Amino acid sequence: MIEGIGIEHFLVVSTLMFFTGICGFIIRRNLITMLMSIELILNSVNINFLVFNRYLYPDQMQGHFFSLFIVGIAAAEASVAIALIINIYRSLQNIDVENVNEMKY
Amino acid sequence: MDLGQFILMRQELLLTFAALVVLVAEVFTGEKNKSRIINLTLCLFALVTIIGFIPGETGNLFGGSYQSSQLTVFMKNTLNLAVLIVFLQAESWLRKPENADKISEYFILTLSTLIGMNFMISAGDFLMFYIGLETATIPIAGLAAFDKIKSKSAEAGIKLILSSALSSGILLFGLSMLYGATGTIYFADMTGLVTKDPMILLGFIFFVSGMGFKISLVPFHFWTADVYEGAPINVTSYLSVVSKGAAAFIFSIVLFTVFKNIVELWKPMIYTLAIFTMTLGNLFAIRQDNIKRFLAFSSIAQAGFILLGILGAGELGMTAIVYFVLVYVFTNLGAFGVVAAIHNASGVENISGYNGLYQTNPKLGLLMTISLFSLAGIPPIAGFFGKFFLFTAAAGSGYYILVLIAVLNATISLYYYLLVIKAIFIEKNEQPIPTFRSSNAMRIALVMCITGVFVIGFASGIFEYIRSISKLFLN
Numbered sequence: 001m002i003e004g005i006g007i008e009h010f011l012v013v014s015t016l017m018f019f020t021g022i023c024g025f026i027i028r029r030n031l032i033t034m035l036m037s038i039e040l041i042l043n044s045v046n047i048n049f050l051v052f053n054r055y056l057y058p059d060q061m062q063g064h065f066f067s068l069f070i071v072g073i074a075a076a077e078a079s080v081a082i083a084l085i086i087n088i089y090r091s092l093q094n095i096d097v098e099n100v101n102e103m104k105y
Numbered sequence: 106m107d108l109g110q111f112i113l114m115r116q117e118l119l120l121t122f123a124a125l126v127v128l129v130a131e132v133f134t135g136e137k138n139k140s141r142i143i144n145l146t147l148c149l150f151a152l153v154t155i156i157g158f159i160p161g162e163t164g165n166l167f168g169g170s171y172q173s174s175q176l177t178v179f180m181k182n183t184l185n186l187a188v189l190i191v192f193l194q195a196e197s198w199l200r201k202p203e204n205a206d207k208i209s210e211y212f213i214l215t216l217s218t219l220i221g222m223n224f225m226i227s228a229g230d231f232l233m234f235y236i237g238l239e240t241a242t243i244p245i246a247g248l249a250a251f252d253k254i255k256s257k258s259a260e261a262g263i264k265l266i267l268s269s270a271l272s273s274g275i276l277l278f279g280l281s282m283l284y285g286a287t288g289t290i291y292f293a294d295m296t297g298l299v300t301k302d303p304m305i306l307l308g309f310i311f312f313v314s315g316m317g318f319k320i321s322l323v324p325f326h327f328w329t330a331d332v333y334e335g336a337p338i339n340v341t342s343y344l345s346v347v348s349k350g351a352a353a354f355i356f357s358i359v360l361f362t363v364f365k366n367i368v369e370l371w372k373p374m375i376y377t378l379a380i381f382t383m384t385l386g387n388l389f390a391i392r393q394d395n396i397k398r399f400l401a402f403s404s405i406a407q408a409g410f411i412l413l414g415i416l417g418a419g420e421l422g423m424t425a426i427v428y429f430v431l432v433y434v435f436t437n438l439g440a441f442g443v444v445a446a447i448h449n450a451s452g453v454e455n456i457s458g459y460n461g462l463y464q465t466n467p468k469l470g471l472l473m474t475i476s477l478f479s480l481a482g483i484p485p486i487a488g489f490f491g492k493f494f495l496f497t498a499a500a501g502s503g504y505y506i507l508v509l510i511a512v513l514n515a516t517i518s519l520y521y522y523l524l525v526i527k528a529i530f531i532e533k534n535e536q537p538i539p540t541f542r543s544s545n546a547m548r549i550a551l552v553m554c555i556t557g558v559f560v561i562g563f564a565s566g567i568f569e570y571i572r573s574i575s576k577l578f579l580n
Contacts, residue, residue, distance in 0.1 A: 018278055025271055034267055041274035048281035057288045066232055066290060070277065073239045077270050080243050084250055084262045091256040100260050103331040 001054060010051040017044035031085045031095040035078060042074045113164050113173045116181045117223045119153045124216040131209035139208050143199055146212045147546065150192055154185040165229060169291055172229040176578040179571065180354045180427065181223050187347045187434040188219055193550035194442045195339035197449050197543065203254075211251065214244040215343060222351035226358070231280050231290040234355065235273070238319070241351065242269045245344060249336040261335025268318060268328040276315025282308030292363050299366045309364060313374065319352040320408050323381040330389075333401035338448055341397055342441035345404045350430040353411050357426050360415060361579060368418055375412050376507060382409030383514040391521045394455050396444050399521070400437070403480060406518055407433060410495055413511055417498025423575040425494040428568055432479070432491035435557030439476035442551050443469050450541040461537035462529045469543075470529045472551055477522040479558050482515050487562030494568070 017040050024037030046067040053063025085095055092099050111118065126149060130142050163173045192212070199208050221240025228234035246269070250262025284290055286305045287298040299305055317325035333341045364371060386406030393399040414426040446469060447453055447462075463470035479488030492515060500508045543551075561567055 021274070022271075025267075031263065031267075035270075038267070038270045038274055041271070042277065045274065045277040045281050048278070049284060052281065052285035052288075056285065060288070062232075062290050063284060066235075066280075066284070069232060069236060073236065073243075077239070077243055077266070080246055081263070081266045081270065084246060084259065084266055087250055087253065087259045088256075088263055091254075091259055100263060102257055102260055103334050 001058075007051055007055040010047060010055075014044040014047040014051070017041075017047070029097050031088065031097055031100075032082075034097065035081050035085070039074060039078065042070055046070055110164075110166060113162060113166050114171060114227070115161060116153075116157050116178070116185070117220055117227075119156060120216055120220045120223065123149050123153050124213055124220070127209050127212045127216065131213075139205055140200055142209050142212070143196055146209075147192055147196065150185075150189055150216075154182070154189050157182045157185050167229075169229045169293055170233045171224075171227050172292075173227055174578050175574040176423075176427070176571075177227050179574060180226050180351075183427070183431050183434060184219065184222060184347050184351060187350065187438060188215065188343070190434070190438045190442070190550045190553055191215070191339060191343050191347070193546045193553075194342065194438070194445050196546035198337070198339055198445065200544075201449075207251070211248070211339075214248050218242075218244045218248075219347070222347065225355050226351060228355065229292055231283070231292075234359075235277065235280065238276075238355075239273060241348065242273070242319070245340070245348060248340045248343070249332055251337050251340060255335075257335040258337065259335075261332045264328050264335075265332045272315045272318030272325070275311050275318075279308040279311025279313075279315060282311065292359070295363050296365065299364055301367060301370065306367070306370065309367070309371065310374075312359075313371070313378075316352065316356045317378065320349055320356060320411070321405050322378050322408055322412070323385045323405065326382070326386070326405050329405055330393075330398050330401040333404075334395055334398045338397065338441065338445040341400075342438055342445070345400065345441070346434050346437050349404065349408065350434065353408070353426060353430060357415050357423060361418060361423060365418070372416060372418070372502075375415055376504065379409050379412035379416065379507065380510055382406070382412060383511060384409075387514050387517045387521070390518070391524075394457060396454055396456055396459070396525075399456065399525070400440060400444070403518065403521075404437065406514065407437075407480070409514070410492060410511060413499040413504075413507065414495045416504055416507070417495075417500075417502050420572065420576050420579055421494075421501055422498045423579060424568065424572045425491075425498040427571050427575065429491040429495055431567070431571075432487040432558075432561055435554045435561065436476055436479040436486075436488050436491075439472060439551065439554035439558060440480065442547065442554060443473040443476070446543045446547050446551075447538060449547075450543070451538045453538055456525055456528055458538065459525065459528045460532035461534035465537045465540045472555060473529060474526050475555065475558060477525060481519040481522045483519070485562060487558045487560075490562050490568075 021037045021040035025034050028034055049063040049067045089095050127146055130145055163175055165172050218241045221237045225234055225237025225241055228237055246262050246266035249265050250259050252258035282304055286302055287295050289295050321329040383406055386402050390399055390402035411426055414422045479486040482489045482492040496508050
């Protein structure tokens with residue numbers, strides 16, 4: 001726990017990060033930036049878990065472990081996503097999401 | 106801790122072992138003999154499926170993180186059967202020269218997603234649930250992009266990984282809310298602590314949206330049709346049957362156990378989702394010409410019917426869902442099997458290409474007809490009983506208007522299934538698909554599907570058995 005900083009400060013930051021991530025995912029047109037937005041979402045979740053654990057249930061470890069696993073899985077997800085983005089780049093010569101539109105409706 | 110306890114997770118261990126054997130076989134086989142891996146994996150997986158049916162102990166592991174009961178074992182056996190059929194159907198496709206260097210990739214990725222689904226079904230806390238969910242999702246994106254040279258396949262892969270990553274992010278945010286409000290991630294402890302607290306409700310809504318992506322409920326369904334169309338057929342069938350079935354299982358388990366205290370609050374939500382999913386799925390299916398897209402929208406509509414079972418909360422709802430998924434495995438894989446066989450032989454993927462199929466390939470035409478009738482729910486085939494029990498479960502909870510809407514939707518769905526059947530039997534075609542003979546594995550798979558469709562409908566013992574184990578599970 002940090003002196004003078006309450007739980008609500010952390011939660012405001014994490015909520016802002018979450019919605020920035022959602023916004024970025026919807027607005028941005030570059031596949032890598034979309035992936036970065038998803039990482040932002042996952043990190044906001046990490047903050048949430050850690051802060052809840054630290055401030056509300058200090059005698060447990062569940063939140064800490066959960067966020068560790070989230071970090072690991074996010075890495076796996078990012079690596080697969082980047083591999084697929086490279087695959088897209090090979091066939092389209094760019095990674096703009098506007099061009100990934102062969103199938104619609 | 107006694108190592109003997111690990112026998113409780115025998116299905117996961119067997120699958121891990123199978124995946125490792127395929128990996129080792131890949132390393133030690135020469136370039137020329139790669140196709141032997143297909144036979145090896147088919148035999149191995151058939152063995153795994155059979156061993157899974159041997160009854161054994163059930164219980165909890167890792168302090169309740171892993172729960173095994175007769176119901177979860179039955180669910181895993183259902184998924185194993187489905188994957189066995191998918192593998193048999195994929196055999197002739199994998200033997201094609203363009204896939205020669207990635208045979209074992211297909212098997213390893215599929216097996217690892219199956220392991221993830223098994224852990225997800227057996228989860229006793231949200232951490233295990235999340236790990237299982239991700240293990241079940243991430244490799245599928247690789248599978249969807251399996252045809253490296255086709256840009257459609259790459260597009261399917263990227264659409265799947267991005268939308269599933271977003272959905273799991275949303276789901277996780279919900280889980281963090283639930284953890285903050287209750288202070289635990291264990292299902293058993295959380296059940297008693299779930300109240301009408303606003304934070305729990307917020308977390309719950311995020312959770313349902315995340316799961317909605319995985320089961321492809323409207324309005325979270327946008328990825329479904331594109332991914333199904335772009336991915337290779339044998340991956341599409343896996344996605345639409347196994348992946349969706351597993352997600353439906355865990356969704357109903359979590360709703361019936363963890364959130365049973367706020368059942369009155371989530372019922373209206375599921376009610377609305379059910380109406381939208383059934384109706385929109387059906388309406389979009391009518392205007393499709395690509396058979397894979399068509400089956401994608403039909404599977405969205407079927408997911409809407411599954412929600413009816415969830416509304417009939419409790420033992421009957423659980424039974425109806427498990428039974429419906431079991432029927433759905435055989436029915437939908439029958440339809441996908443015919444589509445895959447035709448695609449392998451002639452490359453045709455459009456419904457208009459099916460014109461006059463009955464003249465040249467009467468058996469396949471008949472099989473497709475039976476599968477589609479079963480999907481539409483026409484008696485006396487199994488699909489009718491699957492839908493019947495789902496409707497009974499919903500009507501049992503007093504949702505008569507919803508059941509009426511569902512019946513109307515079943516009628517609409519009959520219309521578009523009949524469009525395909527009309528193409529097969531009635532439409533004339535100057536150059537129908539030439540007569541061909543599918544491989545033996547494909548024939549075995551199709552015979553399994555057709556037997557399943559008839560046997561499950563008539564053997565009432567299966568329904569009674571599922572009912573008894575769901576009763577044990579929920580009490």
